[in-house]
Amino acid sequence: MSLAFTYFCVLFAAIQWGANFNLAIPVVAEMPPVVAGATRYLLAALIMLTLTYIRGEHVPLRHARAYIVLGLVGVFGFNLLFFLGMQSTSAVNGALIMALNPLLTALIAWATIGERLHMRQWLAFPIGLLGVAIVVLGAGAHLEISHGDILIFLASLSWAAYNVCVKKMMPTDTSGIASTAAIMTVGALALTLVALLSGEQFVMPGQHAAIALLIMTIGGGVLAYLCWNAGIRRLGAGRAAIFLNLVPVTSMVIAAMEGVPPTTIQLTGAALVIGAVSFASWPRQQPTASPSAAT
Template sequence: MSKSTPLAYAGIVGATFFWGTNFNAGAYIIKSMAPISASIERFAISTLLLLLIFGLAGKLRLTTLKNNLAAFIGLGLLGFTAFNLATFFGLQTTTPINGALILATTPLWTMIFAVLLEGERIDRGRAIGLVLGLLGVGLVITRGDIQVLLGLKVATGDAIILAGSIAWAANMVGTRRFVKDSTPLETTKFSMLFGVIGLIVLGFIYESPMASISTASLSVHGAVFYLAVCGSLIAYLLWFKGIHAIGAARTSIFFNLAPVFTMLVSSILGVLPNVWQLLGAGGVILGVVFASGLVFGAGQSSAVKVRTGLADKAA
């Protein structure tokens, strides 16, 4: 295990924490702003900050953008535009429970893509971790009511959210597979740039972004700024760094920690978890432990280890 690996794991957990709190902040924002408009403001701020902070420092190479233009466009539309909009439009015709359970399958799709495109293998620890993680998320969301699971029906909204889950999985594997000679910072910045462009185009088609943004209160803008800095800029940097360090499939399992962090923040705000949510959180944590190789050891193939070393040098 390289010296950077523990830091990569810590960064991934930090990213999922920020994404977990996105639900808490987003619930407040959505009361006053249209969803796509809020997404536009959020990612526009993130993109601008990345450009000002790192672009002026000379850490964003135009040659990297030129050499990976097609990849960055695809990753931006998948990981930023499609994923966010699929969740929003999907929830218009399905329940939050259905949507959350379907999004919890993201690590499964990521693992499948990694096996097909990168030749990664599913070892015993990752298989156990995936099952425990999905069971844990199911308990957190359903509160132990098996009828919720049995009552799932394939609807238009379910299909849309599933498409968003697959898009996010493809984004994670594509970042490692198709982007060449790019740092995590550059991958985040350039992918986010094209994701914002996609959001702006769709925003003006389905909403009135300028009116929605201009009429929001300062507190709402403050919440959007938190999402932009912590839930977008910092979280995505940490996440892409994790993908480069330990691989897409292993990183993706940590995605299941997000609803656990959402539950913890809700508890701080006065909404205490029930016994099923606590058991589910335990399942998710155990799933992460198994999938990360802490129980059975690092289960990466030699090919994956070689790619990891190269990614660390590129970063």
């Protein structure tokens, strides 16, 4: 894979994830949140299982415990909170809150598995949190946080916990595609079970919402994951993480194109969050003479 194509892959993934926040608005307007999540991941799991089969692979049952935990935390928990939150917050607010995720992941990893935090992360976290606070509190005009903003923050915490669980639990003797197929299947089944138990109806959305959900499934789900993993293998997690700053930027651009430009408060919060994440994620310079730097 050429370096140019690698950058295209991570760029594509970040843009798709940013667009997900805007695409979710028409979806949750026509579908119950848990049904939207279940439908999205039933389709995504089917695609990933098909890819696994085409590649002549299978999902090993010996890793069932890991797949169940990862599926419940990363697919079920995140998507339930995400779609519930997007019912009562804006796409830009949601994207800005989620932009804090790299710092939340680092903090949870430090608290749960003892992963070391470097000084830049300690300095960046309160700045990023301040940026999010400015966005959700309206710069202090009224100290009130919307229900949707809280749910999106909880969704970000769920995704951060998933990232840490992946480091600890993801099988290393199975391909990423097979493992992802299993994780998506667990999450899809859990979302479907909750939807059925809650009495929600699986409805066929209108054309606009259906297209949005399909783009979220294929572009912002399957393809974004495959592109992101390909990019990380070439660039490393640190360099690739810089591209995550495009998530809120993409959402802002799309919202502006739809006639809802970002407010001054959102732009201020975005500058703080993006600046903090960039400062914390930018790869540190390694001594050239160090043996570890050569690897």
